[in-house]
Amino acid sequence: MRRTLLSLAILSLAAAPVFAGNAVGDTAPAFTLKALDGKTWSLAELKGKTVVLEWANPNCPVSSRHTREKTMIDLAKQNGEVVWLGINSTNPNSGDYMKPADELAWNQKNGINYAVLADPTGSTGHAYGARTTPHMFIIDKDGKIAYNGAIDDDPPGRKPKAQRVSYVGRGLDAEKAGKSPDPATTHAYGCSVKY
Amino acid sequence: MTTPKIVLIAAAASLALLSAPRAYGAASAWSVNDPSQVRLITAAKVAPNAGEMWMGLQFRLKPGWHVYWKNSGDAGYPPAVTFQPEDVLGKPEIQWPAPQRFDLPGGLVAFGYEKEVVYPIRARLQPAAAPAPTPAPTPASTPAAPGSPNTLKITADLDYLVCQADCIPFRYTLTVDQPVGIPAVPDPETAPLLQAALERLPKGVGEMAGVSTEVALDTYSAALPDLEIRVRGARAGAKTDLFLETNDALEGGRPRMKIVPDGVVFHVAMKPKEANKPLPAHTPIAWTVTHLEAQGHPFSLEARRDVEVSGGVGGPAAGSAPQPPASRERLARLLLSAFLGGALLNLMPPVLALLLAELFVLRAGERGRVREGAAAAATGIVGAAWLVALLAVAAHRAGLPAGWGAQLQEPVLVAFLAVLSAMVALNLWGMVEVPLASPGSAGTSGTSRHLLAGLLATPLALAWPVPQLREPVSYALGRGPATVTAVFAVAGFGLALPYLLLAVAPVLLRVFPAPTPAGPWLPRVREGLGFLAGAGAFWVLYALSHQVSAEGIAFIELALLAMSLLAWLRHREGSGRTFRAVLAVGLLACAAGALWLADHNRLAPRAWPVAPLPTTLSTQTTGPNNPLPGGRKNA
DSSP states (O other), X not given: OHHHHHHHHHHHHHHGGGOOOOSBTSBOOOOEEEETTSOEEEGGGGTTSOEEEEEOOTTSHHHHHHHHHXXXXXXXXXXXXXXXXXXXXXXXXXXXXXXXXXXXXXXXXXXXXXEEXXXXXXXXHXXXXXXXXXXXXXXXXXXXXXXXXXXXXXXXXXXXXXXXXXXXXXXXXXXXXXXXXXXXXXXXXXXXXXX | OOSOSHHHHXXXXXXXXXXXXXXXXXXXXXXEOSSEEEEEEESEEEBOSSEEEEEEEEEEEOTTOEEEEEEEETSBOOOEEEEEOHHHHXXXXXXXXXXXXEEEGGGEEEEEEESEEEEEEEEEEOGGGSSOOOSOOSOTTSOOOTTSTTEEEEEEEEXXXXXXXXXXXXXXXXXXXXXXXXXXXXXXXXXXHHHHHHHTSOBOGGGSTTOEEEEEEEOSSTTSOEEEEEEESSEEEEEEEEEEOOOSSEEEOOOEEEEETTEEEEEEEEEESBTTSOOOSEEEEEEEEEEEEETTEEEEEEEEEEEESTTSTTOSOOTTOOOOOOOHHHHHHHHHXXXXXXXXXXXXHHHHHHHHHHHHHHHHSOGGGHHHHHHHHHHHHHHHHHHXXXXXXXXXXXXXXXXXXXXXXXXXXXXXXXXXXXXXXXXXXXXXXXXXXXXXXXXXXHHHHHHHXXXXXXXXXXXXXXXXXXXXXXXXXHHOHHHHHHHHHHHHHHHTHHHHHHHHOGGGGGGSOOOOSSOOHHHHHHHHHHHHHHHHHHHHHHHHTTTBOHHHHHHHHHHHHHHHHHHHHHHHHOXXXXXXXXXXXXXXXXXXXXXXXXXXXXXXXXXXXXXXXXHHHHHHHHOOSOOSTTSOSOO
16 A cells, blocks of 8 residues: 555656646746757756747748748847757648758758757647747746747738837847846747648 | 748749739729639729728638638738728728638647638728819719729738648739719629628627627636636527637637527636736737527627636736735635535545445444544545645646646546546446455455545545635645645545544444344445446536547447446456456556547647657647648649
8 A cells, every 4th residue: 555655656746847838937848859950959958048949940931931031040140149949840741841951951051050950749849839930939048938929020021121020039138138028928920830 | 842932932922013903993803823812892883982981802712721810820810901092091990700710730720711701891081181072973884084083093012821731921912993982883793792791790799689798707727717708699509619819918728618598608718828927907808709690690799808807816826926925814714615625525426425335334344443444544535635736736837727627627637537436336336346445344454445445535526626625726826836735635634524523533433323234235335325426427427528529428438338347247257367357457448448538539639738759650640731632732
């Protein structure tokens, strides 16, 4: 009987850290994923740094418009101290799926010089509740989600770039100044993540 | 496919920018692309030169493709359009017809329209700036020449996204040369189109006699407030659906619908977008309910209310946000409420069955061991309550539905409770020898059997959302693990109350009739109590029917029946050891099958993150991504 009790207690303890939320203020779900170039990235190793996650899919016209306009590329460059990571959660069965080598070549050709992680099972995408490409997250230095939503306020990209409100840009400025992003959540737009 | 679509998309977009041919009268030319075509229509051959003017964006979509509602759902974005000349047209507004739901791979969902849709657009002509009033034009059959003073050149800059699983953005400039004058002349082709589109707009509450709608946000469960939306005075059907507009503070899950005699009720689990920020005191909730019928007329209903968030005494705050210190009286009151709630749980059928069976066993056993047995059962109950507290804290931390009642939102857990209730019933019927205390065996191992009975009573009690526990649990979840543990422990003591009383005063057991050697009535009482536990299993299945498809419920019931069959076989014919072992394995497999069925027939997507799976497995579960054979044509 005592053994049963003990194993029950251990089981319930073990179950606890499996879960992590995806609301702003929650501890960002941990992940260890391979980048397109084969390098392994683990969120746990990035503690102490501000991290931006961008759900990416080169075959999504909304993402590729931002690539063409260098929205994320420029923002990542301006915020050199921030770790900017793309994550591609496209299912290998989807027509949008690209082999890592092909995607890497495409990224390099189009000026994406930050790491893009492959999440073919979609588990990291689901853990964050990533819905669109591009869906953006800012993770603060304490490993908590600080922003969850759209890159900017202009889904169709109608306004000149300078007139758009870059939610992520503002959020990073706020983080730099020791404040919280405002707004901390917006409605992400774009193609659906092809889980 | 490895070549990105980007180049082709860019080409399509630049082609689209070549302005469509200018049209005169009530419609622009169609702008055509592979998945869709669109044009701007106006209702009139000759429009009035002041006041309201109706226009529309008419889309025709290839099968499988859709455009979006004002809340596009998990993906996409709604069309955006601006009109020129602004000094005449002002800022025309898009009206949004009642949408439908599109399920996308990965449990995502989009809201919009398929096949054909007209978005009506209302403009208010600015009288001062309207084209110079001219004598009434010649009859409508000979519209004024373009460019003449009584022609309004309308230009619409349109951006939209059209998606199936894939999405393609398009940008067009649509133009109509609209004759303006008195008298106004409707266009026989486009006016009926716009009329039909206007009828497809959701009605306001005041527009339908006898129809009303209500909203309530239950924040007792601070982690996952429940939004209840009710429509009265209208008939709902299988196609009836609820669509929420976006809200700054809360994110809505998939609605659960229940058709009631006078209308329909929806429940939506709302997740706070920010875990550590208290919810605002009021929040605007806007919703549309589609496919309703009243007095023989189909309609959709639209409403918007400022909803009080902090209605519950449990407080609005979610997560571990710092809160003002609660008064001692409140804590004491809540703990008392938790104790009462726990005690009340003893009356719930399967718990009661287990309790009575235990009491009879104790009565039948040695007198001197009553105290020991009762203490063991109480220990089991409180110990299990601690485990439940631990799980509640973990679930809350994970942002999962937590709070008293939330446990009945998770199909797997509810199916587990059904299996547990069924096992208790089978045990009481004598068919399963779970080592529960049973008459005649209250010997040396009796104490641990009482402990196990106690351990079982707590999970059984989880199936009963008694209201007394709601406020204490949601309050505790808002305050942290220590309070949660305290509340659950106190509720556990409440549940253990009968045993605690016996441990203090074993004499109380005398109210039960002592077993007589003459009549074997004790087994009969036990078997009768089995039906009480069976009733509990049925209640749990009823709760499950809100979360699992009808087929799922049917198969889960079959699994339970198979469990009973195997238990009966084992009890009746199980003389051989191997045979008994095989039957026991089969029984456990049926129980596991019931849980699996609950997980795979759920109506709402799973709230917890899916554990990483091997690629082959996960691709099987998500299924084919591209419904069009032969890949994308547009790419």
